[in-house]
Amino acid sequence: MDPQHGGSANSSTSSSSESVRPLPSIDISPPPRLRPHQQASADSPSLNSLKSVDSVPVTGIYPLGSLRINEPTDNEDVDMDLATPLTVPDTTPERTMDKNLELLKGGDVLLLDDLPSSFTVGCDTISFSTTQQFLGFRDIPPGAHLIWVAPSESTSSRSGYWITTPTKEETSPGKVYVKQWDKFNEVLSDPASQAEERFQRERLGEIFANLAPYQFKASTSAVSPPSRSGNAEPLPPFVNNTTIWHQLTSSIQSHLLNRVLGGNEETWPVNTTDRIVGETTMPEEARLYPSAAAQFQFSFPMDQRLFDTTAEGSERTQQALDPTTWTLARTDDGKTLLGEIQFAFLTGMHLGNYSCLQQWWYYLVHIVFRSYRLAIERPELALDLVQTFHAQLVYNDRYLEGDIMESMPGEARRLQKALTVYKSRLNEQLLSLGDRCTAEQNAVGQAFSALESWLWRFGWDLRGEYVRSGKVMLEDGEMVEAELSDFESEDERGEFAAVVVDVDENGRPTDLVSV
DSSP states (O other): OOOGGOOOOTTGGGOTTTTTTOOOOOOOOOOOOOOTOOOTTSSSHHHHHHSTTTOOOOOSSOTTTOOOOOOSOOOOOOOOOSSSSOOOEEEEEEEEHHHHHHHGGEEEEEEEEEEEOEEEEEEEEEEEEOOOOOOEEEEEEEEEEEEEEEEETOOSOEEEEEEEEOOOOOOOOOOOEEEEEETTTTTEEOOOHHHHHHHHHHHHHHHHSEEEETTTOOOOOOOOOOOOSSOOOOOOOSTTTTHHHHHHTTTTHHHHHHHHHOOSEEEEEEEEEEEEOOOOOOOOHHHHTOOOOEEEEESOTTTOOOOOTTTOOHHHHHHHOOOOHHHHHSSSHHHHHHHHHHHHHHHHHHHTTTTHHHHHHIIIIIIIGGGGTTHOOOOOOOHHHHHHHHHHHHHHHHHHSHHHHSSHHHHHHHHHHHHHHHHHHHHHHHHHGGGGHHHHHHHHHHHHHHHHHHHGGGGGOOSSSOEEEEEEEEETTTTEEOOOOOTGGGOOSSSSSSOOOBBBSSSOOOSSOOO
């Protein structure tokens, strides 16, 4: 019988050994091994399909392709049965590190990983829109710097980081900071893992030429927009285009950022939705920004009285009218107050953080320009405060879109009143000193005069020539008696003013009516 039709191959020998039947042969050889260079059969998945996204199940919190395989650093024997052996680059970690150190001699580097194209990027005094993936900045000089990003220029939410670069010797290399765009939360954050951060640092030599220098001026940059002031007079030296950022950040140090933002880090995240600790959030805002967390902790809370609660009598009244003593008691050398004013202004203006802007107004209206004796007792600190406020106004006018005075008119009106009183008190104190007025104290008066000249462009007259009571003509021509309450604290009719009464020989008030 044909073996192909079920017949036995040993039927011809069955007569000689009918009692013994051969056992069926069993093939126990291993299946053929599919090597990388062999052709796969039609029934098995092809090599191309194994690389397909659709055929590879992925689990985890990181997107496919974001994880990378690092080569082993030791001399282990790796058993890989490949047709073509791997080629190892002729480099060592030590040589890569030495090359990176050479690149960092120009300053610090900040790398932005996974930042999409068409983003708005800002670094200190510059901001620009990207047309392709932006990799970061290089040659960052010593000082405090604010780097932020936003999906577009019209986006209301921005995310950034403060970094502080210490002054180094000429031979000392800079540092490399790595930040990654979190697509899920839409914020700038630290890298997802230490391996990812190390990978970005090691590829510095490959991308260094594509990093933007710190002095980068893009064609689409918002640097030096047309000034609203028109033909303005020349600026003082401390607010020119070269030194203005240093004037704005001179007291922002790492220890101040650690205290205001918490923690002990090398970089400090800030966002548009950050709030001050203890600040009440509206329910609508809580639903809109569920992840917003209160983190700012300023040294001078807005809900705190500006005097010592244990003080009594005239001392309590004096502290309430002039919080100089209270202010100096809460700051070591004055740098705390100055640094927080600088931080609140820049974070509020660049990121649109409303809490920081409110804190900035509070500092100016209730502390800086109400501490009248500061110009006499601590003229160096008073000079720094006046010049910093002047620099902030110039920066707003020349580098930022929008006017902080127009955006918050109620606060601007209160500030104008505070400055009017401050000018009057400052002139009185300096004139009373006469020949005893020091150069530092006189410098405060000159700095305030320069500030007063700048404020004329807002139509602010700080000469203090105002009438507290008198006749006022209404729109229809009628004359009425009126009394202005704008400066009622100046004639000691405030909340903490002492009440003067006449008493008789027994110490009893004589103006009381008795029956």
